[in-house]
Amino acid sequence: MRNGSLPLAIAVVGTWGFVYLFTQVLPDPPLGVEATIAIGLGLTLMVTIGYPSALRGPRRSPRRVAGRQSHTIAAMGRSMPLRSGLTTEAAGRAVRFLHPVLGGDAVAITDRERVLAFLGPGSDHHTVGDRPRTEVSSRVLARGRTIVVRARDRLGCPEPDCPLRTAVIAPLAIGKRIVGTLKVYRLDDIPPPKDVVKGLAGIMSLHLELAELDHERKLAVDAKLDALRAQINPHFLFNTLNTIASKARTDPEEARRLLLRLSDFFRYAVRQEGHLVEFGQEYFFVRTYLSLEQARYGERLRVRYDVDPQVLTAHVPVLTIQPLVENAVKHGLASKVDGGTVTLKARVDPLTRTTSIRVCDDGVGMSPELLERLTTGEGDAEGGVGLRNISQRLEALFGERYRLDIQSDYGDGTIVDLRIPLG
Template identity: 35%
Template sequence: MKAIIMPIIYNLSVFGMCAFAVTHLKIFRKTLHQSIYSNRDRLLLILLFGALAALGNFLSVVDIKGALANNRTTGIVLGGLLGGPLVGIGAGILGAIPRYFLGGFTMPAAVASSLVIGLVSGLISSHYGKRGITLKIAFITALISELILKLMVLIFSVPFDAALELEKKIALPTIIGTCVATVFFISIVRHIFAEEEKVQTRSAVQAMQVIRSADQVLTNGLNEESAALVANIIYKELEPAAVAVTSPTKVLSYIGVGSDHHLTGSPIITNTSKRVCLIRQSVVARTKIEVGCPNESCPLTGVIEAPLIVGEKLLGSIKLFKVENKLILPYEIELIEGIARFLSSQLANHQAERQEKLLREAEYRILKAQVNPHFLFNTLATIHVLIRNDGEAARRLTRDLSNLLRRTLSSDREMVPLWEEMETVRKYVNIEQARFGPRLAMEVEIPDRLYSQTVPVFTIQPLVENAIKHGLSPRSEGGRVKITAWQKAQLFYICVKDNGLGITDDRNTINNDDELPAHEGPGIGLSNIKSRLAHIYGDQGNITINSKQGIGTEVTLTMPLCLENEPEGTVSTVK
């Protein structure tokens, strides 16, 4: 027994060194981390575990009356547990080939059992998954595999008496050796998985800390100020040797080792930055030469550089530097790339918001420029007539027109208090009353406290203009425009109602989600007001139209209640 146990112990020692070497191979760890094996991955695992199985035929070879005691089974069991049935059978075949040529009366059973053990261990792996293989499962699988081998040797080996005598001598030590070796290897693999999970957790935590800290940092775009904030956040959270944020042409911010010659505002000088600008993909440099800094005393020996891309345009990059030839880990590459994607999305959102703001400003300018030329010509003609007949009335009308045009063309504010908007309405109605005379009447019912409600500029006056132009003007007898406002809960309502012709539309009531009618001719459409309310207030901004032909039209605007301090004396001037 001692002659068998000592070689088995020696075999385990050699196997332990082999296991340590295999599990530290980068290609093995990379393959092991794959969630689904490719054919290439399976072939690699077959070769690795097949080599261990084949090696087991020659380690601690003990010839007992024409039979061999060895640890071939370990490599096959590991292949099945970590690679599945195909890898297990493949490793079994590779392990069985040298066993076939070694001969012995147990050779047929040993060869056949290699394939069976590979299949069984592979099926166990399929059931639990490679990450679900515990030390207990590994031990039981190794034990079952050794029992399969012993059973097949007893069944298929001739003579039976010799096979039985052999197993009495080698069964216990070989079972112990295979179980110990299998559990030892699986413990290393589980440590690798645990280490990977720890790294992934750390990476996720670091990414979340960077994202949380960098949120809204790039709301004004990528410039030296925002780049400095980003670089400081990454430097603080990830603690690299150095961090840089660049544009396609220059360094926007640099923090850390090498800041004596990697200066903010200086042109980009490293090879990696030039390559990122060229290929628009992440670049990893692991040597000082690959980094490509022309300064010979530069201490930087490695860098991960990820581009900041919005649409098809390269806006810059973020760079994480290493020194003293420190290893660049895969999770660090994924982390920097993830942060770069987040920052790119922030820049994309900023550009979209900026474009939307410019579009809104353009629409607002168009809105202000939409002064009906017929209204202007008619007003000037009225002033011309009044100059002859009523100089004081002409003066008042000229003043109102001047104030109206000044407010319409020069105001840059998007929100104004209601009292100010009603001043614009009053001036407009005064001008129209000079033309229509007693045919046009206006009534206002607004509680004093609601005059401090803020409203989008030029939302009430266009409604009054539409009521007069399209509702009352075509009628020989004219009509009345009534403006009312009220509060309900936390919502503000204002209604412009006329007793004119009504809208030519089959619908009596038109809600916010319906398509609004478009009046013919120049002027400010209801759809413009609708879109502005939706942009400013979202779902709380609403427009509703009730109209009946021959009876009149009622347009109601809804918006959140927002009261400001009201200047003293303004209410009385509006009424």
């Protein structure tokens, strides 16, 4: 990002952290997912539209700062380690990832009982596995609010030679439960930027919630849990927000349109009830998703639709076609230099009373190893959507009356064929 986009990117992150705090942490009970996303998108839209006048301000070393922020937002969607849960190993990866972008000299992550990771000055006595040594950590865990510490004596560290002087400590939460803290320290009298720390803590909390949903899904194979998991894809969300932020200065009107499409995308996802919807609704959902991805990939992503009008009123499983298209983009075209074409074809056969859906691409194809991971349910580790999860939902709905076939040759694209009973 160039020419001062750093304030906008920080504002977007801070906005979502603010929304999370005032919709999930402070209210009792917390607001629903639909309301939270609607509020967040509305505030983000306001911030983006108001960017040219409200966020310009002084611009120092724009190339250096812009490069750092681009890494922050783009990498957040790809690499946030807490997606696997609040563990010592995951926290260690997280502090190494966050340390260069948080504006602090030391970074720590704790749960409610112990330090899970600490990187930077002070690690000789802020030891992994010990209870947090600063008194302010207890207040954050008790109150669930971000605290800024502006003097060393207010940190409450009992070590007399501790070099840490100022800090911002933000809570990590799963729903209403405060499960830990993100702590950023500095060695001088200027504390780290509160909004950045608070915003990133909100994003980390979202990843922890998704990790908990994954755990619940493993304990109970329920189509509704799979649908809920599909509703909130952090990789797609943050990549799209990154795209919108980068367009805010060059094309504010396009940024506004993309935000509205993103709102449509999440509104459809969170409002779906039951297991079946008309194909026309899923078709609109897929087109919205692909329009957002085309904004990101530009001319590298081309789309072709071949849909028989008769299929529009046929019923199909909710939130099933879009993950197939997402796999085509993620594994077929994203790594291909000149991009390619994703094709969605749908037909109704009144004689056999079946609906046939084909998603294909002319991308790089899949290696046998990647195809195996996707079909055995390990695809999520690669950022894709596991075909096994889709197959389990189809089996629960249709028994043996469906077919899900995949053909892929490395270097020669992928074809996924889905056939379900006409309903």
